[in-house]
Amino acid sequence: MSDSDFDVIEAIMKLKEEEVLSWVKDQLALKTPPHEIMNQLSNGLEELGDRFSAGDCFIPELIKGGNIFLNALDVTRPALEASKTKFERVGTFLIGTVKGDLHDLGKNLVAITLIAAGFEVIDLGKDVPSSRFVEEVGRLKPDILGLSALLSTTREQQREVIKAMKAANLRDNLKIIVGGAPVNQKWAEEIGADAYGADAIDGLRKAKTMLGKVG
Structure with missing residues (x-):
C-alpha cells in the first residue's frame, strides 16, 4: 500500500499502532511538515474520542489510541522541535x-x-x-x-x-x-x-x- 492510499485516521481508530508509526516515519522521510503529521494524528484521536462519546468504543480502546498518539509524538518530536512552524498550542x-x-x-x-x-x-x-x-x-x-x-x-x-x-x-x-x-x-x-x-x-x-x- 502506498502512502497516498494509507488512511492514518482510520488506522488510529482501528488501533493499528505499527502501521501508524510506520506511516509517521515514512512521512518524516518524505519531509512532510511535522505539524501536518501531528494534525492528522490529532484528527484520528479526536474521531476515536467521538466514537467513545457515542458509546461505540470503550475506555481501553481510547487509552490505547492515546498511547499510539503519544508514541507517534515521540517519533515526531525531534522534527517538531527543529521546525520553524511549531505545532499550534491551544493553551x-x-x-x-x-x-x-x-x-x-x-x-x-x-x-x-x-x-x-x-x-x-x-x-x-x-x-x-x-x-x-x-x-x-x-x-x-x-x-x-x-x-x-x-x-x-x-x-x-x-x-x-x-x-x-x-x-x-x-x-x-x-x-x-x-x-x-x-x-x-x-x-x-x-x-x-x-x-x-x-x-x-x-x-x-x-x-x-x-x-x-x-x-
Missing part, C-alpha cells in the same frame, strides 16, 4: 488528582486527549494537596486548572483547592474544570468551578470553549 492546562485520592486513570486519559488536541499539559499526578496546586498555578500561570476526584470522600478537596486559589488571589484569571465519578454539573456550580467535564472528550470541548478555540 496551557495544569491537571492533578486531589489530596487523598490515588486514582489517576481518568486524569491520565484527559491529559492524553488534551495533548492530542494541542494543549500543553502539566500533570501534577495524584494525591496533590491544595498548597501544591496553588504553588504551581502561581509559578506556571496556566490557562486552565483541571481537578480530578474519583471518590465521594475526596471530591470535597476540589472545593478546598478553589478556596485556596481565591485566598492566594489566583482565581480571577484562572479557569477551573472539575471531573470524576462523584462529580456532576450541580457540584461544579456549588463549589464555584467554571465547568464540569463528564469525560475526557467533554472536558476537552469545555476547555476549548473557555479559551475561544471551538471549531
